[in-house]
Amino acid sequence: MRSCLITQTKGGTGKTTLTFALGVEAARAGASVLLLDADDTQRSLTSLIAKRSGDYPAIAEVSSGSVSDALRDADVRAYDVVLIDGPPRASLDVRGLVRQVDFVLLPVGASPLDVEASNIILKHVQGRVSFAYVIAxxxxxRAVVGHVHGVLAAAYSVGPTIYERSDWVTAAGSGRAPVEWNPNGKAAGEIASLWKYVDAQMRGAAKV
Ligand SMILES: Nc1ncnc2c1ncn2[C@@H]1O[C@H](COP(=O)(O)OP(=O)(O)OP(=O)(O)O)[C@@H](O)[C@H]1O
Ligand SMILES: [Mg+2]
Structure with missing residues (x-):
């Protein structure tokens, strides 16, 4: 089983959207995928999945205190890939969880202030688990995207950027990922690149 926690202290950075779309990418690549909705205040991921007509990826709602148990259960049930959508606050036991996941993805806005705010979560993951930022x-x-990328990449691993595209919003209306809405669009290509990156990171991850 390969696992990734998608988390960030700041809200609205694209955590839920990315967890969902990465799950669709993984499932389309043939993996059995479980998404864990660990955001017990909003359940946005569960709502998104409920709009879908297909039966993948599988989803389970977990309270922020029981993610560890859910991961162990997923391992027993032999899922190939488990992706966890964290809540927009530090209530999740990130410190405890990073010992159980292969990889942590930190979506961040292309703004110096957003990067600074993510230092809160960074101190829980740095030195404990393989992780990367993704500008989402x-x-x-905006030229600031390249600037922020440069600043982050000088110190950390950074995945392929996910741009603001209308395909994301339109596709989400019917519980679809960009590839299921506009397969030749830029959004579909960008999330495919991010999935390749995340999958390689999960496979190659050695606990640090
Ligand atoms: N790449 C994108 N392009 C356009 N819109 C996007 C993109 N990513 C996310 N969005 C939109 O931005 C909003 C916030 O995204 P999302 O809910 O995934 O963020 P979040 O980090 O999970 O938020 P929260 O912290 O509240 O859980 C949603 O309306 C979503 O549809
Ligand atoms: Mg969310």
């Missing part, structure tokens, strides 16, 4: 919801017209 990036405005393709």
């Amino acid at each position: 919801r990036a405005d393709p017209r």
Whole structure:
């Protein structure tokens, strides 16, 4: 089993959207996928999945205190890939969880303030688990995206950027990922690249 926690202290960075779309990518690549909705205040991931007509990826709601148990259960049930959507606050026991997951993905906005705010979560993961930033919801017209990428990449691993694209919002209306809505669109290509990156990181992850 390969596992990834998608988390960030700041809200609205794209955690739920990425967890969902990465899960769809993984399932389309042939993996048996379980998504864990650990955001017990909103359950946005569960709502998104409920709009879908297909039967994948599987999803389970977990309270922030029982993610560890859910991961152990997923291992017993032999899922190939488990992706966890964390809540937008530090209530999740990130410190405890990082010992159980292969990889942590930190979606961050393309803004120096957002990068600074993510230091809160960073101190829980750095030195404990393999992790990477991904700049998400990036405005393709703004030079600051390249600047923030440069700053992050000088110190940390950074996945392929996910840009703000209307395909994301339109597709989500019917519980679909960009590849299921507009397979040749830029959003579909960008999330495919991020999935390749995350999958390679999970496979190659050695506990640090
Ligand atoms: N790449 C994107 N392009 C356009 N819209 C996006 C993109 N990613 C996310 N969104 C939209 O931004 C909003 C916030 O995304 P999402 O809910 O995934 O963030 P979140 O980090 O899970 O938020 P929260 O902290 O509240 O859980 C949603 O309306 C979503 O549809
Ligand atoms: Mg969310």
